[in-house]
Amino acid sequence: MPNIPMQPIWYIPYNRSLKQYARENRKQPKSTKAEELIRHCILKGKKMLWYKFTRQKTIDYFILDFYCSELLLGIEIDGWYHNEEIQATYDKKRTVKLNELWITILRLKNGEVLQHLTECREYIKQYIEQLTKP
DSSP: OOOOOOOOOSOOOBOHHHHHHHHHHHHSOOOOHHHHHIIIIIIGGGTTTTOOOEEEEEEBTEEEEEEETTTTEEEEEEOGGGGSHHHHHHHHHHHHHHHHTTOEEEEEEHHHHHHOHHHHHHHHHHHHHHHTOO
């Protein structure tokens, strides 16, 4: 887990052209079953330690699967193609850029969510508790 000191950020940039695309993704979900499970069973309605998570959130030039502005925490659900070298390299660069904006990224694999939802919920909970420790 990256040790990023929490500092207030007044504005997080985003690419306006992605805003419409993110909105369309929310209206016509192209989300995977794993994303739906995380959304409905873990994050929706402030179920996770009373923090609000937004899905398909536009940050800089990226769209995050889930994002909590209060924690500066993004959660990404990675499918099989994230194991491919090109995608893995892109994901690393993306994470570095988001870390520069003080945003922490938590990555879960699609298969892990589908097979071990309870453990994923506990992992997210523990991760948030670590982020919010004084």
